[in-house]
Amino acid sequence: MRIEISGLTKTYRGGVAALDGLDLTVPTGMFGLLGANGAGKTTLMRILAGVVRPSSGRVTVGGHDLATGAGRTAVQRELGYLPQDLGVYPDLTARQFLDYVALLKGMDDRAVRRRRVGELLEVVALTPHADRRLRGFSGGMRQRVGIAQALLADPQLLIVDEPTAGLDPEERIRFRTLLSQFAGRRTVLLSTHIVDDIAQTCREVAVLAKGRLIFRGTADELVRRADGRVWSVVTDGPPPTEGTVVSALPHENGMRYRVVAADAPGPGARPVDPALEDGYLALTTN
Amino acid sequence: MKPLTLWQYEVRRAGWSALLGPPIAVAVGIAAALANPMPSDTTTARILLGTLEMAIPLAAGVACASLVGRDPAVELQLTSPTSYRVTLLRRLGVTLGWAAAFAVPTAAVLIGTGWWARWPANHGALVGQLTWVAPTLGLSALGFAAAAVFRSPAAAGALVTTIWAIQQFFAGAAQEHRAGRLLYLFATTRGAAPDDWTANRLTLLGAAAALIALALVVLGRAERLIGEEDE
Amino acid sequence: MTGAFAASLRYEFRMQVRKRSVWIVPALTLVLFVLIGGSLLRDLFDPAERPPEARTAVVGLAVQLHGLLAIGFGCLLADRLVRDDRLRVASILDATPAEPRARLLGKYLGAGAATAVPILVAYLGFALAYAVDSGGPGAIGWALVAFVVVFVPGLLFVAALALAGPLVVPAPLFRVLFVGYWLWGNVVPPDTMPTLSGTLVHPLGGYALTALLHFRGIDGEDTLAGPVSGATLNFLRPDPTPAVAVLSIGVLLALAVAVLACGHALRVRRAR
Numbered sequence: 001m002r003i004e005i006s007g008l009t010k011t012y013r014g015g016v017a018a019l020d021g022l023d024l025t026v027p028t029g030m031f032g033l034l035g036a037n038g039a040g041k042t043t044l045m046r047i048l049a050g051v052v053r054p055s056s057g058r059v060t061v062g063g064h065d066l067a068t069g070a071g072r073t074a075v076q077r078e079l080g081y082l083p084q085d086l087g088v089y090p091d092l093t094a095r096q097f098l099d100y101v102a103l104l105k106g107m108d109d110r111a112v113r114r115r116r117v118g119e120l121l122e123v124v125a126l127t128p129h130a131d132r133r134l135r136g137f138s139g140g141m142r143q144r145v146g147i148a149q150a151l152l153a154d155p156q157l158l159i160v161d162e163p164t165a166g167l168d169p170e171e172r173i174r175f176r177t178l179l180s181q182f183a184g185r186r187t188v189l190l191s192t193h194i195v196d197d198i199a200q201t202c203r204e205v206a207v208l209a210k211g212r213l214i215f216r217g218t219a220d221e222l223v224r225r226a227d228g229r230v231w232s233v234v235t236d237g238p239p240p241t242e243g244t245v246v247s248a249l250p251h252e253n254g255m256r257y258r259v260v261a262a263d264a265p266g267p268g269a270r271p272v273d274p275a276l277e278d279g280y281l282a283l284t285t286n
Numbered sequence: 287m288k289p290l291t292l293w294q295y296e297v298r299r300a301g302w303s304a305l306l307g308p309p310i311a312v313a314v315g316i317a318a319a320l321a322n323p324m325p326s327d328t329t330t331a332r333i334l335l336g337t338l339e340m341a342i343p344l345a346a347g348v349a350c351a352s353l354v355g356r357d358p359a360v361e362l363q364l365t366s367p368t369s370y371r372v373t374l375l376r377r378l379g380v381t382l383g384w385a386a387a388f389a390v391p392t393a394a395v396l397i398g399t400g401w402w403a404r405w406p407a408n409h410g411a412l413v414g415q416l417t418w419v420a421p422t423l424g425l426s427a428l429g430f431a432a433a434a435v436f437r438s439p440a441a442a443g444a445l446v447t448t449i450w451a452i453q454q455f456f457a458g459a460a461q462e463h464r465a466g467r468l469l470y471l472f473a474t475t476r477g478a479a480p481d482d483w484t485a486n487r488l489t490l491l492g493a494a495a496a497l498i499a500l501a502l503v504v505l506g507r508a509e510r511l512i513g514e515e516d517e
Numbered sequence: 518m519t520g521a522f523a524a525s526l527r528y529e530f531r532m533q534v535r536k537r538s539v540w541i542v543p544a545l546t547l548v549l550f551v552l553i554g555g556s557l558l559r560d561l562f563d564p565a566e567r568p569p570e571a572r573t574a575v576v577g578l579a580v581q582l583h584g585l586l587a588i589g590f591g592c593l594l595a596d597r598l599v600r601d602d603r604l605r606v607a608s609i610l611d612a613t614p615a616e617p618r619a620r621l622l623g624k625y626l627g628a629g630a631a632t633a634v635p636i637l638v639a640y641l642g643f644a645l646a647y648a649v650d651s652g653g654p655g656a657i658g659w660a661l662v663a664f665v666v667v668f669v670p671g672l673l674f675v676a677a678l679a680l681a682g683p684l685v686v687p688a689p690l691f692r693v694l695f696v697g698y699w700l701w702g703n704v705v706p707p708d709t710m711p712t713l714s715g716t717l718v719h720p721l722g723g724y725a726l727t728a729l730l731h732f733r734g735i736d737g738e739d740t741l742a743g744p745v746s747g748a749t750l751n752f753l754r755p756d757p758t759p760a761v762a763v764l765s766i767g768v769l770l771a772l773a774v775a776v777l778a779c780g781h782a783l784r785v786r787r788a789r
Contacts, residue, residue, distance in 0.1 A: 049365040052509050073367055081365040087358030091298060103292045104366040104373070110289065149362070303689035310690070314697060321710045345693050352689040356603075441538030443689055444592035447696040448546045451588050452553065454700055460553045 001062035001078060001157045001187045002027055003048065008057035010043050010211075018043035020211035022057070030183045032202030032219070033191040034280055040211040041191040042084055045161045048189070049081045061157060077106070080155030084162045086146040090135035094126055094145050097134060098152065105153040120148040123178065125171075139166035147175060151182070158188045164197055176201050199276040207283055215283055219276055226260060226274035226282040233257045233269045240265035244285050246278060260285065296376045297384075303352060304381040307345030308388040315341045331404035334396055336475045338389055338418035343425040343471060344450050346385040351429030351442035353377050354505070364508045371505050378430055378498075382422065389418045407474055409483060414474075416487040421471040424490035425450065427497035434501040437510065469493065521615030525623025533597070533631035542589040543635040550585060557581050557735065561647045568735055571653040575644045576732040579663040582643075584703065584721055586636045587675050591695050594679035595688045597628045598780065611788060621680075621781050629676035636672070640664060659730070666729050666762075667722035670769045674720045677773035681780030707748035715742050716753035717765045718772065724765035727757040 003026035010019040019040045035041045046052040047059060050072035062078065064071040088097055098117040107113045121127045124144040134142065143166045150158060160179070164172045179188055180201050190202060198205055198219065205222050207215035215222060233240050236254025243261020250256075258272070259265045260281045274282075297305070315337025319330050353374055357363060363370045396402040397411045408414050425446055432442035450471065453460050457476045461467045467482045468489040477483060505511070533539060551558050557578055560566040568574045598621075601607040610620060644660035647653075682691040702713040703721040715723050723742035726732040733739050742757040742765075755761050 046361075046512075050508075051361060051364045051512060073369075076365055076367040079365060081362070083361040083365075085361075087361065089299070089359060092295075096295070099291070100295045101362065101366070103289065103295070104363070104368040106367055108289055110291070301687060301689070303687045303693070306686075306690055307693055310694070318710060341697070344696065348689050348693045436538055436541070438536075438538050439689060440593050440596050441542055443595075443692040444538070444542045444589040445545060447592050447692055448542065448585065448589050449549065451696055451700065452546070452549055452585060455584060455704060456550075456553055462553070466553055 001075075003157075003187065003189070004058075004060045005044075006058050008044075008047070008059060009055045010040075010047065010052065011055045017211050019047075019054075022208075022211070022213055024206055024213055024216065026187060026189060026206075027204070028185055028187050029204070030180060030188045030190065030202045032198035032205040033189060033208065034193065034195065034198060034205060035191075035208035036193065036284065038210075039208040041208055042161055043211075044208070045081075045083075045159050045189070045191055048075075048157075049079060049159055050076055075157065077153075078156040080150035080153065080158040082146045082150040082160040082163050084165075086142060088134045088137075088142055088145060091133060093131045093133055094121065094137070094141075094148075095130040097145060098149055101149045102152050107153060116152060117148075120151055123151070124148045125174075140168060140171060143167055144171070147178075156186050158182065158186060159191075160188070161191045162193070163190065164192065164194060172197070195277040195280050207280065209284055222279040222283065223274050223276050224279065226278035228271060229260055229262055229282050230272050230274045230278045231259045231261060231265055231269040232272045233259055233266055235266065235268070240269075242266070244281050246281060293376065293380065296373070297380050299357075300349065300377045300380045300384075301352060304346075304349035304384060307349050308342055308385045311341035311345040312337055312388050312392050327404040328406070331396075331401045331408075332475050334401050335405050335408070335417060336472070338393060338396075339421055339472050339475050340450075340454070342385055342389050342392075342418055343421040344447070346382060346422050347425030347429040347446040347450065348443045349381045349385075349429075350378060350426040351433045351446050352439040353381070353430060354433035354501075354511075355437040355439050355442075357511075361512050364511065370508065370511070371502055374430075374505060375502075378426070382426055385422055385426075386419075389422070390415075393418065405475070407477065407483070409474065413484075416491075417474040420487040420490035420494075423494035424469075424471060424497075427494035427501070431497040431501040431504075434504040519619075521613075521619040522623045525615070525620045526627040527623075529597075529624045529627030530631045533628045534634055536593075539593055539632050540635050542593060543586050543639060546585055546589055547639055550581075558643065561643065562650050564651075567647075567651070571648070571651065571656040572659045572730065573732065573735060573737075574647060574651075575656045575660045576663050576667075576726065576730045577735045578643060578647075579640065579660070579667050580721065580726065580732070582636065582640050583668055583671060586639070587671060587720070588696055588699055590632050590636065590672060591675045591679045591699070592692045593632050594628060594676055595683050595691050595695070597624060598680045598784075599683045599688060617785065618781060621777065621784075625676060625680055625777060628680075629672065632676075633668070633672050636668065637664065640668070663730060666725040666766065670725070670766045671720040671722055674769045674773045677776040677780075681776045681783075684780050684783050707745040707750070707754070711749040713750070713753070715740065715745060715748075716750060717755070717761070717768045718753065719765065720769060722765075724757050724762040728759050728762035 005022055005024040008019050008022040011017045033041050043052060047054055048061060050066060059066040061075045064074040066072055066075065092100065095117060098120065099113055102113045102117060121130045124147055126141065126144055129141065134145065147163060150160060164175060167175060176197060179190065182188065190198065192198060203218055205219050206213060234251050234253050234256045239245055239248065239257055240259050242265035243259045246258040246260055248255050248257050260278050315334065319333040322330055322333060363373060393415060402408050402411065429442050429446040432445045433439060436442050453471050461470050461479065467479055468486050470477065470486060473483050473486040561574055561578065568577060601610065641660055644656050648656040703719065705712045705714050707715050713719060727742040733741065744751045744754045
């Protein structure tokens, strides 16, 4: 489902502009949405999911206009959504929760529902815990329940907001693979501030800052934004003050800093190959 | 027609308060009738009918006031193709249906044992069911609408209990004018002007319909439901 | 202990006092109260209808406002303790070195005081308006005394119930039971059924009203405390004297402490 956004603005009560004249097209496949906290990612996700109404602008998803009730309902029939802060019903078991969400998604046939819930519990490795109440689940287990519910009705559009938060490294890798396999001819919009998740899954990326689109292109193009601007500095003195320190690792001669800066951040700084995270930082700190 | 399983889930979502309220209300009413130290047919019958007209509406009203504002999965609900308003209406139906499940047998027992007829202003076995139907719907709709507006079960519950209490404490004053009489919840057991009874019951039903409509309009603004709550 | 108590008191007060519902519920109650015919709120400003004595007028107003506004007060406070669990801050607070009892006391007094602010404002506001309208400044003094001996003990008792009750039953069910109790324990005439109305455990303040404020209803004919012919539980209704009135206030405060202590013990046991 192709998403087309033009002139999208969302201003909350009190005059806070979460989105400011956003134009964006999201094609079929995996698409990454990057941005700092407060950049407007969650508002955009909520608008696409039909929860929040835009202040102005036009959004169509698969040709359905989200300004109309019929359009929103049509999109929601094809939608899988994992909100950033997933709330669950603590008195239900994982299986019951998924069964309930499946009913809300219109899966009325009991046998179909049971089979699908069973499959997804297996996919997110929760089968052994399926009949435990969600009250006792850890954050990561709840997140896996959230992922399962988003996939329930085989959605054509999957919107996931910070999906890997709370997952251990193994779960993160498995979930990223799952998303990539799932995408195929569907649209998967992955919003995160974990750049590595985008790097591993998305060919195309958009970056938001203060409600505006500051980048739209491939992941490689975003990486190239940092060409000639990533440096490695080894020092036993204070950290470099020029540019943005990406990482700091202990080194036999002090500390090794990876820095994104327009010019060499100090004597002995040597250029290194950029990664997606460097490209993102080069873009947002410019 | 949705599967029964969905209704079963909505029963759980309506919460323990919705389930425990009506049986406790009936039990308290019967205990009050038994504790009456000056038992006369009329006063005991009045207390028993009061169970239906006062206690059950209060329990249902406060339960309905708790249906909006504390749904932990509200964002998920709002992105589902099943309208959240429909889901809340199901929960409202479950809450009211459960209250009716206790009110109807209680009324049947009172009619069967003759206690119903011992209260002079009983209005018969059939139409007389408005004794509990009208205030239950009126107070529940008020609670539901207040919850939709405030998004706070505490505030909505406080409003329902306060209005119930005002009409209890100031029964005479509340019925001094016609508008007050038409909206008085306890017109069967504490009504000062029995001639207004039918109009009173119909007004309560009309007010209930209007309040539910208001709630549905307010609930249509999904954004409010995930916005800042009055915590 | 003092630091945790003071911090808890301050922040619970701030969080509660800025809740819109803390102001909206009493305001709507007062609007409804004014709208219904024959309420004292309207009579106070009608020279032909108002009680001749300023004391009777403002103490009568205290009884009516306390009887009504305490219900909203209890309902609004009913989720303050369980709210910490719902908002997932309980475990964070429990992990601090702050003494849990001090935090509970701070929450109790802070949230309770904040919820009582609109009641105080409404009551003293009406008393002041009455004093100006009737030209009797003594009304303000009586209003302050009534607030201290009637409202404060009653609201402290209600706040303890409201904080601890929802640990045992769900908050909405507590609200139903609370309003039922309030009607039964304060308003039901003692000769119609066994009730705590008019006993030493009377949060509406029957003994303080009778023995300290010499108030026996607007018409001076009501029995708000003391034995009632034909009533059960008369052993809890000694003759009203100032000493017994002070005892009655002490009983309410002791019960409030006991209820809070039970609530605290219950939370500690569940947290283990």
